[in-house]
Amino acid sequence: MDVRNCRKCGKIYQYDGFKICPTCRKEDEIDFQKVKDYLYDNPNATIQMVSEETEVSEKKILRYLKEGRLELKDGSKNLILECERCGVSIKTGRFCDKCAVEIERELKSSISPKRDSHKAGNERMHIADRHKK
Numbered sequence: 001m002d003v004r005n006c007r008k009c010g011k012i013y014q015y016d017g018f019k020i021c022p023t024c025r026k027e028d029e030i031d032f033q034k035v036k037d038y039l040y041d042n043p044n045a046t047i048q049m050v051s052e053e054t055e056v057s058e059k060k061i062l063r064y065l066k067e068g069r070l071e072l073k074d075g076s077k078n079l080i081l082e083c084e085r086c087g088v089s090i091k092t093g094r095f096c097d098k099c100a101v102e103i104e105r106e107l108k109s110s111i112s113p114k115r116d117s118h119k120a121g122n123e124r125m126h127i128a129d130r131h132k133k
Contacts, residue, residue: 031056032064043073047080068093 006013006021013021020028034054039045042053051058064070065081071092072081082089083096085103090096095103 028060031060032069035061035064035070039070065092066094 002015003012004015005011006019006024008020008024011021011023016022018025031054035050035056038050038054042049045053047058047061050056050061061070062080065072074091081091081093083099084094085099086096088096093100
């Protein structure tokens with residue numbers, strides 16, 4: 001059993017793949033719903049407006065954007081989110097589409113075993129000493 005401390009409240013919980021305990025996750029989900037509902041009714045709101053009206057911190061709203069749970073409106077001047085790899089403005093997540101594809105390709109190539117094309121199929125076992133002594 002893997003037991004850890006919640007990064008938010010410090011309480012001990014059984015680790016289930018998340019860095020915060022189930023109670024804090026529920027509170028976080030309630031905050032996300034507040035933000036989502038407010039944005040549904042006020043699609044042109046700024047992060048500051050959303051934060052003030054929902055009482056959810058700007059930092060948390062930015063985290064929702066980086067997690068891909070929220071997206072900036074088309075046509076808005078994005079001075080908030082930039083691709084962490086190349087710096088281009090993005091609407092959601094951490095990477096632009098181009099960098100995401102490149103990162104995925106790099107990861108796949110580093111995971112898959114490399115084979116020499118001229119040796120493929122020529123692998124044979126040899127017995128070093130066949131003669132009985």
